[in-house]
Amino acid sequence: QVQLHESGPGLVKPSETLSLTCSVSGYSITRGYYWDWIRQSPGRGLEWIGRIYHRGTTSYNPAFQSRVTISVDTSKNQFSLKKTSVTAADTAVYYCARSPRETGIFEYWGQGMLVTVSS
């Protein structure tokens, strides 16, 4: 059973960097699939942020690209999201997810983590 679990600070100050990690269990990241970050907020709904393949290939939503980095640590079976210079508009529930190949079909999701941007 594939399980994903987000972790990281739940509160980030404006202009600082948001950092989240997704731990994967029940499946080795190195076996394939793409690993995605998605966020959800009342004002913007569900937004796809970007994805990474276990070999490090990434693809980003242009709306986030300049301030987002997704990386993978295969030794820990984890992948991560960093977003710099956050504002209150980045307050959202952040999800990690898995999609087969480059299909963009999100078949497994983490439970989600609320990140609040506030001083």
Next chain:
Amino acid sequence: DIQMTQSPSSLSASVGDRVTLTCRASQSSSNHVNWYQQKPGKAPDLLIYAAYHLQSGVPSRFSGSGSGTDFTLSISSLEPEDFATYYCQQSHDVPYTFGQGTKVEI
């Protein structure tokens, strides 16, 4: 970006009703549209992928159809656990985008 527009934004129904939710893409998405169910405080769950393929474990009362720009999700006979918010999502082109959701209420 491809915009996904869902209608209605909410609907009221009863157990046993048949309901149909619609989703329109701003440009052709072939059959690359997926549907998710979300309950409060939970992550979305994949119901239908590639317009009409039922995800493993999803009850057969759920069905999807459509191609190009117009898609539908149907629930043949509502069960109590089906009251939730439903989202369509296009996976035709990056960036992937979601509709704003349809809330199915009792």
